[in-house]
Amino acid sequence: QVQLVESGGGLVQAGGSLRLSCAASGGTFSSYNMGWFRQAPGKEREFVAAITWSGGMTSYADSVRGRFTISRDNAKNTVYLQMNRLKPEDTAVYYCAGSTPWDNRKKSDAYTYWGQGTQVTVSS
Numbered sequence: 665q666v667q668l669v670e671s672g673g674g675l676v677q678a679g680g681s682l683r684l685s686c687a688a689s690g691g692t693f694s695s696y697n698m699g700w701f702r703q704a705p706g707k708e709r710e711f712v713a714a715i716t717w718s719g720g721m722t723s724y725a726d727s728v729r730g731r732f733t734i735s736r737d738n739a740k741n742t743v744y745l746q747m748n749r750l751k752p753e754d755t756a757v758y759y760c761a762g763s764t765p766w767d768n769r770k771k772s773d774a775y776t777y778w779g780q781g782t783q784v785t786v787s788s
Contacts, residue, residue: 666691666777668760673782676750680786684745686760686779694738696763700745701772702756702784709759713745714769723769728754750786757781 672684684700699714713734714723722734733746743760761775768774 666693666762668762668777668779670758670760670779670782673758673784675785675787678750678752678786678788680750681746681748682750682784684747684758684760684782684784686743686745688741688743688762688777691762691777693741693762696777697766697769698734698736698743699761699764699769699775700734700743701759701761702754703759703781704756707756709772711770711772712758714764714766715743716766721766725770747784750784752786752788754784755786756784758784 667689668686670686695717697716700712701709702712703709711725715734719736731749736743759781760779762777764774
């Protein structure tokens with residue numbers, strides 16, 4: 665059973681930065697494509713970013729492209745989301761997800777494994 669544990673969320677002012685981490689255990693992390701999603705109150709969960717198992721390809725939602733960077737360290741079984749120039753509309757619970765075919769990377773129901781989420785709050 666694969667477990668994903670997110671960390672790094674918190675409260676930050678608009679324009680600031682946060683780095684989220686997602687540590688994996690119990691599976692073959694290095695073979696999984698990984699993604700980050702977020703869900704704001706009253707809204708559906710939405711795709712944020714994804715990265716292939718090797719780290720060779722990345723994908724971003726239009727709303728975060730150029731501000732967020734997804735990366736991974738397979739030796740540490742960890743995927744990261746560096747978030748810069750944060751905006752109040754980035755406020756949400758951020759979830760790490762694992763193991764999906766790359767073509768389905770933007771579809772939350774295509775992912776097998778999920779973390780418990782970490783809260784990110786951006787104040788104006």
